[in-house]
Amino acid sequence: MTVDERTQQPASPEATLWELHDITKVFPGVRANDGISMVLHAGQIHGLLGENGCGKSTLIKILSGVQQPDSGELRHRGRPVTMATPAAARAQGVATVYQEFSLIPHLTVAENISMGRHPRRRGGLLVDWKAVATGAGAILAELGLDIDPQTRVADLSVAEQQLVEIAKALSQQATLLILDEPTTALGQQEITLLHGLLRRLRSRGVAILYISHRLDEVVELVDSFTVLRQGKVASASGQTRLDVGEIVTAMIGQDVGEHYPKERNATDQVVLTARGLQTATRVRGVDLDLRRGEVLGLGGVIGSGRTEIARALFGADPLTGGEIAVDGRPLRLRGPQDAIRAGIALVPENRKYDGLFFNFAAGPNITMARLGAVRRGLLFDHGKERATAQRYITDLEVTPAAAAKTVNLISGGNQQKVLIARWLFTGSRIVILDEPTQGIDIGAKLAVYRLINELTRAGHAVVMISSDHNELLAMSDRIAIVKHGRVTAIRPADQVSHTDLVSAAEAPHQHPVPADNPLTVSTGESR
Incomplete structure (x- = not known):
């Protein structure tokens, strides 16, 4: 998907602030940085891109004085420097x-x-x-x-x-500001605010090294970029156009085709109905229907109530009003256990604190929500758990290391797939994904998108929350616009714009939905 046809234009050599020359860093069993060279110019925003494990984190730790290279040289304003500590790096700006x-x-x-x-x-x-x-x-x-x-x-x-x-x-x-995934937890308004600030800093001569998996925002912001792959420079500044498709190809080493491989599997069969939902956590009279095989996106600004609606549907936040029906049958939702028994799953926004058990490998994390299925009588069957984990590791293409390693040692994308595997194991037919690609690289994102397609193809229904508006628009069948804990309208995704997701959430009357649109949801709120 082409976003920008520009070619990178590096600044003049006189503006050179930092140079990394042939930087190599080796850890036991892995060459994290392998002869990396890069130039950072004053008054430029330089992107550092690549999949998880490509060497980005090691490189910025070397620039920050946290680690020292095994070989190679750092130059500040043309002079070789050694930064033995973070304090020494801060002293250099x-x-x-x-x-x-x-x-x-x-x-x-x-x-x-x-x-x-x-x-x-x-x-x-x-x-x-x-x-x-x-x-x-x-x-x-x-x-x-x-x-x-x-x-x-x-x-x-x-x-x-x-x-x-x-x-x-x-x-x-600082004269060099390094930002590692700065927009992971931000909504579009905060991202716009941050990018405006970074452009002002650039105009004052600050050099900015910007690391992000959100390639659409990268091409709109950076002046130049370097792509790493397997510890080496795959594309130096100026070698690849500032274009999402070409960047992805450089990162992965092959043409992956469509950046958002969306399948249309939605049917007219309603599997979940919510009417008048209210909670003490700001959900205020939410009405929505979810259909078999569809992806229903929840769109709006951070703080609009998207996550609170997800938690209400899962029973994590008690209902103070309203009702939910699954397959036409009323659901008495007293907590998450009732939701799980009804086939509802929640993959939370913060997988580290609310989802995974980091001291366990994939097996216990997958079976945790349905331990009865891996028992033999009164005894726990470890062999059955291992076999179950291996089946999902194979089916979802999780790294084989997850079978033995604790999940804190596998990548974010693999962690996300382990969480989804847990809910597939419970037999969940309604899967709520809160920021499913937050903080993971493009390869892992594509894996999550393909998994969403597999879920809907098999007849599962998906509710997706994402602050990445391109992702939300591309991967949803319909989008519910959320404002102050209410769903103000539900529209087909191709009838929703980036502006709608921000300004419509703030002022829905500026974007009225035709009265004869069958997808409009009335909330009783004045329009």
């Missing part, structure tokens, strides 16, 4: 925002932003807390964030925590 948060939850936003650099008073004896709050407020204002500096980080949403991480890095007056 390098600030890194990692995919995993480094915030301290019980401290305030202001305390986190100035951590390790608290301004002092009275000869350095006391922390100047007023200056801490003022400084944090200034950087938050520059980002355009309406976050109280005195708020505890633990009380922020995941998206807000990500933006605080970026504010913390920017407060260091």
Whole structure:
């Protein structure tokens, strides 16, 4: 899918800020970086792209002083440098925002932003807390964030925590800003805000190294990019057009065809009906129908209530009003166990904390929701569990290592497939996927898309939440637009635009649905 026909235009050599020359880093059994060379220019946003395991993380750790190369050279403004520690890298103007948060939850936003650099008073004896709050407020204002500096980080949403991480890095007056998957937890409004900030920083001469699996946003943002594959440079800056299809080919090493391989398997048979759903977690009178073989997308801005609707359908948040029917039969939904027995599954947004047991391998993770099926009388049958796990590992093309390794040691895409395997094992016919491709690479995304097609082809119904609007529009049959915990309209996906997913969620009256449209859902809300 071509997004942009531009050819990369590297900056002039005079603008060179950092050079990586023939960087090699070897760990036991793996050559993570193999002779990588790359140039970063002041006033440019440079993308670093590649599948999980291609060497991106190792390379940014070398730039950040966390690790040192076994061979090769780093040059700053043309001079060789050695950065033995993160503090040495920061002294050279390098600030890194990692995919995993480094915030301290019980401290305030202001305390986190100035951590390790608290301004002092009275000869350095006391922390100047007023200056801490003022400084944090200034950087938050520059980002355009309406976050109280005195708020505890633990009380922020995941998206807000990500933006605080970026504010913390920017407060260091960095000349090189490294962002590792900065938009993973962000919605479209937050992404637009962040990209606007990055463009302003670029205009001030800051060099930005941008790592993201969201290729559609990459081609709209970066000035140049490098693609890694199996620890080597697969495409250096200027060798590949700024085009999604060509980037994917460079990343994977083959033409994968369609970026979003959507199948149309929806039928007219309604398998789930929700009427007037309400919860204490902001779900307010939700009406929707889900059909056999379809993908129903929930679209809207972060905080609109998409995840809360998913949790209500799964019984994770108790209903305070409304009713659900499965196959026309009312469902008494007292908790997740009732949903599981009715064939409803939820793959949560945060697979690390809400989905997987990281100290177990794939087998226990897959069978956990249906232990009775792997018992022999009163005894647990480990052999049956292993056989069950192997069947799903084969069918879903999970890495074979998942049979023996704990799931924290396999990639995000494989983790996601293990979670889906759990619910297939329970016999679930209604699968709710909350951000199913968040934080995984293009190869793993394609595997998830193919798995969604397999589910709908087999007659399963899928509810999908995604903050990646291109993904949501491409992989859904219909999209329910969510605003403040309500479903304001349901339309065929080809009748929904990017603008609808943001502005329609904020002002639905600007995008009325024709009264004779049978897919319109009335919520009783004034239009």
